[in-house]
Amino acid sequence: MLDSNQSQTNITVGLQYQGLLGMVMFSILTSVPCCVFLFINGTMLFTLRSKPVFRETSRYILLYNLLFADTVHLAQSQLMYILAVCRLRLIYPVCGFLIMLANLTNNISPLTLVVMSLERYVAVCYPLRHATIITIRNTGVAIMVVWGFNSLNIITQVLLLSNVHFENSESLQMEDFCGKESMLLDPISDYYDKAFTCFLFVAAGVTVTCNYIGVMITARSASTDQDSARKSRNTLLLHLVQLGLSLSSTIHNPLLVAVSKVLDRIMTVRIQTVLYVCMIILPRCLSSLIYGIRDQTIRPVLVYHLCFQWRRSPLLEVVPAKPKIMLVT
Known part of the structure; x- marks a missing residue:
């Protein structure tokens, strides 16, 4: 009987150790790439x-707004992941504030891509009016509209959640x-969130697709700058890919819930880590990598700033050689 109890204790301790070891390993596997991507996005x-x-330049201002929202969303998602891992x-x-911040920054991306x-589209189809339509002021107004529209959505969600009453402080x-x-306690809030997400991504996808078709039609004209039209088509295709990546983050939680009903807890945690890296972390860092490598104007400046600390390291700093004095005889 004593041997049986000791064996059961050893098994329990072993499972707890494996759980702790797995928690530390998965935390490292997610935190390291997240910190790297946060550094790249910050640079x-x-x-x-x-x-x-x-x-x-308007397109760089819009890119800054997109990267800012993605960086905040990435940092906030990693914070919530660490809180969940630490139980x-x-x-x-507090949880409601974090969730609303996540919803705000997550919905900024598709609207900014639009x-x-x-x-x-204006640059290719209306090149002569591009300078008068796409101005710094109009770009700032568009960014304010994007943030205002998403803020209105957050206010609506907060009002819907206010229907849930807490009778005592312990609750x-x-x-x-x-x-x-865990925050969508009211079915109405859940229905509204799903309806708004579907409307947002469908409207964004249709708009970007229509712009792509318009650029394709205009590019067939002989008077159109073919090189500019080709680059614009590739950019719009990139926007469609980014929309798809942003959409993947919205199906992360429903997919995880479906997996948890089929598999055990250990496999669910492992799959959750893989889904988190693929659907949350990667989509929020690809924009900076793609634009940084693809754009000829950004690339040299970005590479310089990424390598600046490495070049200035005291251990790697190259001491210039002293000039030789040549004597003329």
């Missing part, structure tokens, strides 16, 4: 504010980890 944001050409349960107001696609403590599903 890209600094690059877009370092030169007047970036600060005074820290928050109170509903504005960027419209800018490319403010969450029984589960902070997540989107």
Whole structure:
């Protein structure tokens, strides 16, 4: 009997150790690439504010807005992931703030991509009016409209959540980890969130596709700059890919819930880590990598800023050789 109890204790301790080891390993596997991508995104944001050409060109201003929202969303998602791994349960107001911030930054991306696609459409289809339509002021107004529209959506969600009453202070403590599903306590809030997400991505996809078709039709004209039209078509295709990547983050939680009903907890945690990296982390860093490599104006400045610290390292700093004095005889 004593041997049986000791064996059971050893098994329990072993499972707890494996769980702790797996938690640490998965935390490292997600935190390391997230920190790397945050560094790249931060460098890209600094690059877009370092030169007047970036600060005074509409498409670079829109790109800055897109990267800013993606970087905030990436940092906030990693924070919530760490809280879940550490098994820290928050109170509903704090969790609600984090979820609303995630919804705000997540919905900024598709709307910004719509504005960027419209800018490319005007550049190809109305090149003579591009300078008068796409101005710094109009770009700022478009960005304000994007943030205002998403803020109105957040206010609506907060008003819907206000229907959920907390009878005592103890009920403010969450029984589960902070997540989107744990905050949608009212069915109306859940229906509204799904309807708004579907409307947003369908409208954005249709708009970018129509802009792409318009550019294709205009590109067949002999008077059109074929090189500019080709680059604009490739840019619009890139926007469609980015929309698809942004959409993948919205199906992360429903897919994880479906997986958890079929597999055990250990496999669910492993699959959750893979889905988190592929659907949350990667889509938020690809914009800076793609634009940084693809754009001929951004690339040299971005590479310089990424390598600046490495070049300035005392261990790697190259001491210039002293000039030789040649004697003329």
